[in-house]
Amino acid sequence: MPAAAEPLQSATEAAGGRVHALANLLLSRGPYARAFENLILGLIIFSVASIGVESIPGLPPWVLQTLHVAEIVTVAIFTFEYLLRIVAAPNKLGFIFSYQGLIDLLAIAPFYLTGLDVRWVRALRLLRLLRVLKLQTHILESVVEQRTRELAEKNAELEKAQAQLKAELEVARSLQLAILPATFPTRPGCEGAARMIPATTMGGDFYDYIELPDGQVGLVIADVSGHGVPAAFFMAVARTNLRELAIRHTDPGECLAQTNDALCAQNPLDLFVTVFYCILEPQTGVLRYANGGHNPPYVRRATGAVESLSGAGGLVLGAMPGATYPTHTMQLLRGDRLVLYTDGVTEAFNPAAELYGAQRLADEVHVHGSGTPAALVERICQSVTNFAGTAPQSDDITLTVLTWGAP
């Protein structure tokens, strides 16, 4: 009768499920399992000790009786544990014939084997000592397992946090790159190109083109001290300040002085930025510039001669309020090229720890400067990358090239 058999079967299943649940509760992890383990350990120690006590000759009968009752209870609990372990074991025969399984069995078997020689039984009961060792191993293993699991969890958390941080830094990095102008403002006869190769960590280089009144164009190249997130923030602050102040102060030196004071007033980390700022008058080729501690740019004359814009500069911006910056003027001639760069170019190292240096840059500008600005930018970047080889790039590499009066 299937109708009747079914509830019976499910009842058996339910009972089996309960036994399994009990085995899980008492033999795997958690507070119950720990308590059960301690109980077993206590009983083993007690039963081993009782063997010793029993062997004392001339004990009063009530002691022997009490020990016997205790023995019955102990063996009952051991038997219960043994059966539970068989139930819980995925491979039951495997467990029964395993080293641990056999010890467990031998520890309880003498109790059931009546009619054996008493001394032999006692010898067998000493096997319980092995159980103590086994339990210790068991406890140790479970502790190691737990620590390993905790470690794995912590590692996973760390990895997740690191991945998140990395993703956020990536976003910050792309935002930073996005505020760099993509193209030079359109002015007849002027052509500009720029490139920044960011270092592995966030850097603080930037360049900027600022459209000024009367069609003049401001050119900025700058390098914030250090790198990482603080440098990137300072870079954003410096760029914004410079941009705003450039509209109001059309003298480059005055603009840098104002920017310096503004930066000093909001510089909790004592960072600073080197800035070269020049203003080009596209109709006449007159270039006015001021330098706040930056590497002097090069001018490549149409003849191929390379000069450095080395007019006296001032202090880096952000280091001390009240610093002043002299403004210099120079006349660009038709076909001249202006090469602005940061020290990521000249201070690129090769694997032999040699610097790329200003001379190599000047040579590149001299030899390859007659083409388009984009070509020269590309050429110099390639030269620096080739020079550095496998040496890691520790600083941003930033370059901007402008030609005036290009045919």
Added chain:
Amino acid sequence: MNVRIEALAEATYVTPEGRLDFDAAPGFQESLERLLGAGGKAPAALIIDGAALEYVSSAGLRAVLLGARAAQKAGVPFALCALQPAVREVFNLSGFSRIIAVHPDRATALAQAQPGRA
């Protein structure tokens, strides 16, 4: 980087060796701050000897600037001396040689030691 410190009666000489770059700057800055920090007796003057200094990055400049500021705060004369040409160039270019005293050698630095202006 290795930083050699000689604490003498007339001045404490700090000699950074090698490259004062982004990685070395925090340690160097810490050395200066420890020399100027509370607890110990403040040095009569703090003189950075650049004889063994091969390279200074902008982060290194910042460490020097912060050291100069801390010295000024503590009323301790602060100066640089014996810079190698390339390093001297960095100090000139950045304008730091205008706000931090730079001398050719220890003797001159000691003779001219006065509280820093940075």
